[in-house]
Amino acid sequence: MADPKIFTLNDQDKLRYLKLIEKINPENKYEIIRILGQKVQLLIDEKKINSIELELINDMSNFVEVLEKYPNLPENIVKKILFAMSYFIDDNDEIPDVIPKYGYLDDIAVVKWIIQEIHNSLPEVGVA
Secondary structure, three states: OOOHHHOOOOHHHHHHHHHHHHOOOHHHHHHHHHHHHHHHHHHHHHOOOOHHHHHHHHHHHHHHHHHHHOOOOOHHHHHHHHHHHHHHHOOOOOOOOOOOOOOOHHHHHHHHHHHHHHHHHOOOOOOO
8 A cells, every 4th residue: 555645735735725625515515425425335345445545434434423413613614524525525636546556645635634624723623
């Protein structure tokens, strides 16, 4: 398995993603979670989950749990979580997910960045 540290987010990436996060519509939460469930099921059905995919599945599960446990989260936190989910769902992101060993390196970088952002804003919300 490729080292997740191969792909890192720089400040320019983060600024670009923050602009995309602003455009996320929290009203699409249940649709995003529905599609997320389908994506996770596809990975499970492949029966060849690597460590990065497993970590992403666990992180997505944690995100869903946080959204359910804290229904009154600030909108910017909800948007960040939904962005991370949407990024994971998108097969054709920075590194297409179909590329063996490397396809999810960008996804894990984005998800870990969002987890850190949430922890910095709301340390009482355990996401990791």
